[in-house]
Amino acid sequence: MNAVATPTLIKSRGIERLVAGQFVMDGAGVKINRVLTGSLQRRLDPFLMLDAFGSDQAGDYIAGFPEHPHRGFETVTYMLHGRMRHRDSAGNEGLVTDGGVQWMTAGRGVIHSEMPEQSEGLMEGFQLWLNLAGKDKMGAPWYRDIPTEEVPRFTSEDGVTVQVIAGETHGVAGAVQRAHTLPLYLDLEIPAGVSWEQPIPQGHNAFFYVYRGEVVVEGKGVGKTRMAVLDNAADADGVRIKALEPTRLILLAGRPLNEPIAQHGPFVMNTMDELYQAFDDFRAGRFA
Numbered sequence: 001m002n003a004v005a006t007p008t009l010i011k012s013r014g015i016e017r018l019v020a021g022q023f024v025m026d027g028a029g030v031k032i033n034r035v036l037t038g039s040l041q042r043r044l045d046p047f048l049m050l051d052a053f054g055s056d057q058a059g060d061y062i063a064g065f066p067e068h069p070h071r072g073f074e075t076v077t078y079m080l081h082g083r084m085r086h087r088d089s090a091g092n093e094g095l096v097t098d099g100g101v102q103w104m105t106a107g108r109g110v111i112h113s114e115m116p117e118q119s120e121g122l123m124e125g126f127q128l129w130l131n132l133a134g135k136d137k138m139g140a141p142w143y144r145d146i147p148t149e150e151v152p153r154f155t156s157e158d159g160v161t162v163q164v165i166a167g168e169t170h171g172v173a174g175a176v177q178r179a180h181t182l183p184l185y186l187d188l189e190i191p192a193g194v195s196w197e198q199p200i201p202q203g204h205n206a207f208f209y210v211y212r213g214e215v216v217v218e219g220k221g222v223g224k225t226r227m228a229v230l231d232n233a234a235d236a237d238g239v240r241i242k243a244l245e246p247t248r249l250i251l252l253a254g255r256p257l258n259e260p261i262a263q264h265g266p267f268v269m270n271t272m273d274e275l276y277q278a279f280d281d282f283r284a285g286r287f288a
Helices: 272-283
Strands: 015-019 022-026 030-036 047-055 065-070 073-081 084-088 093-096 101-105 110-116 123-131 142-146 153-156 161-166 184-190 195-199 205-212 215-217 220-222 226-230 238-243 247-254 262-264 267-269
Touching: 015 220, 047 073, 047 205, 047 247, 073 084, 073 161, 073 184, 084 101, 084 142, 093 101, 093 142, 123 247, 184 195, 184 238, 205 238, 220 226, 238 247, 262 272, 267 272
Parallel strands: none
Antiparallel strands: 015 226, 022 030, 030 047, 047 123, 065 110, 073 101, 073 123, 084 093, 084 110, 101 142, 153 161, 161 184, 184 247, 195 238, 205 226, 205 247, 215 220, 215 238, 262 267
16 A cells, blocks of 8 residues: 555653563463463453464474363454464364464354464464453354455555554554454554654553564663553553664554453453353353
């Protein structure tokens, strides 16, 4: 897409805190960096979890994520490099490859697997968990496989390359829209010395994760593999991010649900009683 003009912000949000994440093993033994964890769920509502994974050592990812259940939220897998096969109990199947996205709404319950379709080479990407409103948690499961050519892209006048996975920015609508939480999910490639200005509605929670390079926001630096939680300053209308070197990062923002969060493992509901029901339904085979 042709170059798009960048709007001018009145005031940028600042950085409230930096998060290094923690390296954990998930699935059948996949090494990941969990940068958004349970302790940040209320602060970054409606986002529940963000995992960053990346390795060229097959032993770090080859075991994949065999069949496991979910209820009450959405999973968004964004693959930078590699091949991952999705299958679920609702009958959906898809292969996510370089630059592609898989968006799954677990709703009232689904069992799925995510398994590598490579035995060597680099596998790198992210998985995000996005909460559902209580009224939507028991809805029907939904799935969409979005190949890289269907992810909208544009370049700003000063050379920033933008991939719009969800939401809308600079007049470009993303691949997925969600009316209740209004998630914005961007992948930004910013040349050295260039700034990106992103409008963010007041009251929306926002953060970004740097996976190449280094940036500065309002005088505070953010290096590679760091997540920056943006403050919710009442007089700020967005964020201004300046790259100190060639940089890539993902930027996310969303409208909070402001609902109770009851989570145990792969189930996210509003109350403990609903969690107990989720386990009962799973054991009884009542998922899709």
